[in-house]
Amino acid sequence: MIRTTEPLLKGHLIRTNEQLATTRQPGRNQIKPIGNAMPIQLQQTMALLKEIDYDNLPSLKDTLRSHLPRSIMVHGIVDVTLRYQSQELETKFFYANETSCFNSFVVATPVCSWEGVQTLSVYFEDKGQVSSEVPDNEALADEEMAQLLMSIPDLDWTKPVYYFACTLNVLSRVRRLMASRRIGVGHRRRNVAITHVYIFDPKEAPRKLGLADGYTLGCLSSAHADWVYDHWFYNFTETRPAMSSYVSNFPTMAAFVTKPEEVRDLPEESSQPVSWILTYKTGSLGNTFTLVDHRRKGLAKEVTLALAKKVDALGSPVFVNVAEGNTASRDFHVNLGFKKSIPIMWEIFLPPGVSFEMLTSSANRSRENGEEANVKKR
Known part of the structure; x- marks a missing residue:
């Protein structure tokens, strides 16, 4: 007690x-x-x-x-x-x-x-x-x-x-x-999925995976905040400044394409991560994402395991949240040494006249504006 x-x-x-x-x-x-x-x-x-x-x-x-x-x-x-x-x-x-x-x-x-x-x-x-x-x-x-x-x-x-x-x-x-x-x-939003906490056990983790040729590991920085934000499905739950703060201050891990010597002086925009994982405000690892052209190369496993070991070395519990029924994510994390634990939920209660879509629309517009800005930069 x-x-x-x-x-x-x-x-x-x-x-x-x-x-x-x-x-x-x-x-x-x-x-x-x-x-x-x-x-x-x-x-x-x-x-x-x-x-x-x-x-x-x-x-x-x-x-x-x-x-x-x-x-x-x-x-x-x-x-x-x-x-x-x-x-x-x-x-x-x-x-x-x-x-x-x-x-x-x-x-x-x-x-x-x-x-x-x-x-x-x-x-x-x-x-x-x-x-x-x-x-x-x-x-x-x-x-x-x-x-x-x-x-x-x-x-x-x-x-x-x-x-x-x-x-x-x-x-x-x-x-x-x-x-x-x-x-x-008011009322609560329906169709809210149950998730389970999966806790990392270093003894069950693979010793080494091996990073694919042509890539290098590193940490995210504030320069990557908009890039990460625009690729996040649940970005309506955070503002862009908050994401920038999290990326800058919380533990992260990412894979970058290794630059040949002759192009190392290209602008920062050409150095965006191709696979990454973040630490949330709850201390959980998440927001794992790999660009389509760089999938099937084990990059997500590399960044996830690297961040898990980094957080574990700090003495903090290492865990992720996996939606019930998401067998792909479950198997992915179990193979890296995560073990199923307690169920948890996220739930929003809405007052009369307010819909979930109304609350997410402003964030969606922000994402669209950010994507347009990124296109112009490229």
């Missing part, structure tokens, strides 16, 4: 119970009682989230590490925040040390830079049971989770909310709270 230590309690309380009550708008986003009255235990707890300052993040990281792999996503966000700098996305961390239902409840927000969408990743550790005086333990846990989420400052529950890489037990509660309108308004 997660129990934060005393040094971690230096984080300041965001809102008192009285402040929370006065800042709610009547009739919207209020916690609904169970039956005719709120349970005594919940009345006594009224747990609110506290913000953790930067100096106490190592303590939070250690706590979350003891509960891997269930905590792997939020742990990864903390780890990346401590190791690397990204001025485009300043994530804040909030926690409730111990409530009547949870041993620990942690929220990281924002976790990506999707314009017009609020993003958060949630992890909690259930106690498994609450007081026998409360007949409906599950209902009490739902109420308490609603109370905790409602205490996140500056989160507008009438706007789109994107739950990023959360475990299924988190999202099952979120869905119930949304359906009963205890948090947020």
Whole structure:
């Protein structure tokens, strides 16, 4: 069970119970009682989230590490925040040390830079049971989770909310709270696929693959950010400046065509990577891509294994996310030493009148503009 230590309690309380009550708008986003009255235990707890300052993040990281792999996503966000700098996305961390239902409840927000969408990743550790005086333990846990989420400052529950890489037990509660309108308004997007975390085991990795002739390995830089962004299927979840920051600051690996001596002085545009992989804000490896003309040469395996070993040497968990049913990606990573672990999901809740297509259209236009700019450069 997660129990934060005393040094971690230096984080300041965001809102008192009285402040929370006065800042709610009547009739919207209020916690609904169970039956005719709120349970005594919940009345006594009224747990609110506290913000953790930067100096106490190592303590939070250690706590979350003891509960891997269930905590792997939020742990990864903390780890990346401590190791690397990204001025485009300043994530804040909030926690409730111990409530009547949870041993620990942690929220990281924002976790990506999707314009017009609020993003958060949630992890909690259930106690498994609450007081026998409360007949409906599950209902009490739902109420308490609603109370905790409602205490996140500056989160507008009438706007789109994107739950990023959360475990299924988190999202099952979120869905119930949304359906009963205890948090947020609107509906969730359907047809959301389940993915599985695959964790790298160095002992299972091949010793050496061998880079194809005519290529060399290197790291990405800010000069490659637009190129990578325009080839990413899910680029609507990040802004171009954020991608530039991630590429510049987080661990990456890429394959480049080796230049003959006589053309080494060509402009930077001619030195774009032909295969690459990134580190996400969650610490997971991903966005693996190889240009069509350079496929079937083992480049993706080379860059993935090289980055996995690089991150492993830093002492961070090495993992990827593979969609359920994507057998090609599953086999690819298993052959490199990754082992299947917990299921996770991404899910977005949309307010009335807002569609998923509306939220992605601006990013698609940005991608089209970027592609036009690249064509002009070439």
